[in-house]
Amino acid sequence: MRLTDEEKAMLAGEHGPARQWAIDHQLKVGRMFDAEDMVPVSQAHMMADPESLGEAGVAFVESFAALPVDERRVAVPMITDPRGVDLTCYEPIGQTEAMAALERRFIAACEALGILMTDTCVNYQTIMPPVFGDHVAYGDTGVVIYSNSVCGARSNFEGGPSALAAGLTGRTPRYGLHLDEHRRATCRFMVREQPDDLTDWGVLGAVIGRLAGSYWEIPVIEGIDHAPTSDEVKHLGAAMASHGSTPLFHMVGITPEAPSLAAVGGEMLPPREITASDMDALRSDFGGVGEKVDVVVFAAPQLSIVEMRDVAMLCEGRRRHADTDVIVCTSPTVFSDSERMGFNAMIEAFGGRVLRGTCFYQQYAREIGEANGWTRLLSNSAKIVNILGGYGYKPALASMEACIASAVAGEVVQ
Numbered sequence: 001m002r003l004t005d006e007e008k009a010m011l012a013g014e015h016g017p018a019r020q021w022a023i024d025h026q027l028k029v030g031r032m033f034d035a036e037d038m039v040p041v042s043q044a045h046m047m048a049d050p051e052s053l054g055e056a057g058v059a060f061v062e063s064f065a066a067l068p069v070d071e072r073r074v075a076v077p078m079i080t081d082p083r084g085v086d087l088t089c090y091e092p093i094g095q096t097e098a099m100a101a102l103e104r105r106f107i108a109a110c111e112a113l114g115i116l117m118t119d120t121c122v123n124y125q126t127i128m129p130p131v132f133g134d135h136v137a138y139g140d141t142g143v144v145i146y147s148n149s150v151c152g153a154r155s156n157f158e159g160g161p162s163a164l165a166a167g168l169t170g171r172t173p174r175y176g177l178h179l180d181e182h183r184r185a186t187c188r189f190m191v192r193e194q195p196d197d198l199t200d201w202g203v204l205g206a207v208i209g210r211l212a213g214s215y216w217e218i219p220v221i222e223g224i225d226h227a228p229t230s231d232e233v234k235h236l237g238a239a240m241a242s243h244g245s246t247p248l249f250h251m252v253g254i255t256p257e258a259p260s261l262a263a264v265g266g267e268m269l270p271p272r273e274i275t276a277s278d279m280d281a282l283r284s285d286f287g288g289v290g291e292k293v294d295v296v297v298f299a300a301p302q303l304s305i306v307e308m309r310d311v312a313m314l315c316e317g318r319r320r321h322a323d324t325d326v327i328v329c330t331s332p333t334v335f336s337d338s339e340r341m342g343f344n345a346m347i348e349a350f351g352g353r354v355l356r357g358t359c360f361y362q363q364y365a366r367e368i369g370e371a372n373g374w375t376r377l378l379s380n381s382a383k384i385v386n387i388l389g390g391y392g393y394k395p396a397l398a399s400m401e402a403c404i405a406s407a408v409a410g411e412v413v414q
Contacts, residue, residue, distance in 0.1 A: 001030050001173070002037040010169060016071030018064040022165035029162055030173030039135050039174040043077050044167035045123060046115070047139035048160045049084035049362040050102040058106045061164070065112035072113050075170035078163075079118040079127060080110065081140045082302060082329070082359035093327070093353065094371025099364060115167065119357030120331035122302050124151060125230060127333070132256055135178055137166030141247070142238035142301050142383070148248040150233055152256035154178050157215070157247055177248055183257065185220035185250055185266035187212055193276040194225055198235045198307075199399045200279070201228060202382030205236040207278050209244025220250040220258060220266040223274075227254050231304055238301050239382035286385045288396035288412045292323070294374040296407045298400070299329035299360040300384035305337050307400075312343035314404040315350035321410030325372065326352035329359050350407075360384060365391040378406055 009015060010023040026038065050058065064072050085095055085103040107117060118127050121140045130136050130153035138144045138155040139162075147153040156176040158166060166172045176182050189208055195201045212219050219240075228236065240246045250258035250266070258264045298311055308330060320326050328347055330338065335356035338344050344354045355363075361384060369375070369392055377393040379385055380403050385395035396412050406413050 001027055001035055004038075007038060007169075007171075016067060018067055018072055019168050022168040025161055025165045026169065026171070026173055030175060033173065033175035035173035035175040037174055038171040039178050040171050041076060041135050041137045041166055043079065043128070043130065043136045043138075044074070044158075044163050045079050045081065045136070045138040045140065045143055046160055046163035046167065047081040048106070048164075049082065050099065050106055051084045051362065051364050052160070053106060055102070057160075058102055058109065061106060061109040061113070065109040074114045074167035076167060077128070078115045078167035079120075079123055080115060081119070081121055081143075082362050083107075083119045083357050084363045086355045086358045086363075088356065089353070094368040095364060113167075118331070118333075120302055120333070121359060122234065122304060122331055125234070125304050126331050135172070137163055137172040139163045141241035142234070144247050145237035145241045145249065146234060148177055149237060149250065149255050182216070182218075183248060183264075184218065185264040185269060186216070186218045187220070188266050188269035188271045189219055189221050189274050190271040191221060191223035191274045193274065193279050195232070197399050198231060199380045199382065199397065201232040202235040202239040202380075203279050203282050203397075204274065205239035206243040206382045206386065207274055207282050208249070209240035209242065209246050210282075211272065212240075212244045212246050215245045215247060217244075217246065218248050218250070219246065220252060220261065220264050220269070222252045222261065222271070224251055224254060231307055234301055234304075235381065235383075239386070242383040242386045282382075283397060286395055286397035288376060288378070288394065289414055291376055291396070291412050293378050293406050293410060293412055294323075294376045295325040295327060295372070295378070296403050297327045297360045297377055297379045297384060298381070298403070299327065299379070300381045300387065302359060303328060303330045303334065305334050308334060308338040308343045309341070310400060311404070312346035314401060315347050315352065318350055318404070318408055320351035320407045324407050324410050325374070326350065326407050327360060328352055328354045330354065330356060332357045361387045361391065365393075369393060376412075378403055378412055
């Protein structure tokens with residue numbers, strides 16, 4: 001890989017051991033993917049919950065936090081994905097003091113590095129969305145696919161160490177979706193069944209993700225008869241990334257790089273129709289009508305202020321079943337707005353719990369499930385139901401309205 005004089009100085013240790021580690025890590029990643037050089041980035045976003053990090057990971061970041069200030073500070077604005085523990089209310093949901101202590105240590109280390117603890121997977125709705133053509137180094141799959149597809153920014157899926165390295169150096173290897181040739185469509189889908197609610201958009205994303213099935217496949221989607229809202233396309237992308245590892249999609253006439261099919265090189269690709277039968281087949285994988293519900297979860301992605309309002313309005317004047325818990329996860333910024341607008345109080349009056357800065361599957365999901373006796377989980381997120389089967393849950397999928405109705409009834413209703 002070609003290095004600038006500044007990058008060579010980092011590699012030689014002239015900017016301290018943290019940046020030396022970072023540029024060395026990036027060289028190894030870049031060589032793996034045949035990158036020719038580095039590209040400057042304007043932001044970095046790191047996934048690093050304590051469940052994933054463990055003691056070793058936290059200690060590693062702490063070793064950088066102990067360096068002199070000029071050697072440890074990140075070079076570009078760097079933000080964080082959801083945390084693993086909401087430190088304001090972790091014991092009631094079955095998390096331990098040991099989990100909280102590890103979280104506190106990691107937060108302190110990040111703050112010493114100058115990392116902004118935004119604790120969100122919806123930074124494009126809440127913090128500072130990237131702009132068209134902007135090169136960034138993002139970690140969360142839902143963040144990456146939204147930023148690439150809807151904003152027209154450029155990022156690969158950056159693992160935790162790679163995102164940290166990008167924050168320290170202010171650059172990332174120029175490969176994958178930083179290059180024009182990897183952003184062109186490789187598969188084409190014609191939608192014959194228009195999605196209605198957020199869950200439908202998630203189901204559509206899951207269907208396309210499964211059919212695409214590879215990080216290197218870029219779907220182009222035709223047949224959508226109106227521009228989706230930010231929340232709708234958020235659920236579409238998050239599910240597509242979860243079910244198919246997809247980092248970028250194009251939607252003809254809607255997303256910025258696809259004013260036409262020809263603009264993304266899709267005109268010669270054979271179209272594959274997405275029908276109502278395809279959507280129903282996906283939903284059938286996450287059934288459970290009539291079965292007892294242990295916990296209803298709204299998360300993955302974290303809820304926007306509009307979603308918080310919608311959940312609150314559905315909860316108003318109702319009460320959850322005594323045997324069904326309700327968990328709602330949102331970002332710290334949305335939590336504050338939702339508190340001010342009274343939505344949190346409405347959800348809590350229903351019997352739900354609103355968590356700030358976390359996401360359900362990143363907060364020791366298996367352990368809290370065992371602590372609370374949760375098995376049957378219901379959500380309106382096609383992303384989270386795909387994940388939680390691996391954590392000991394029996395996940396079911398339903399609309400937001402049906403999720404609240406199920407929480408009242410204590411069983412899955414449609």
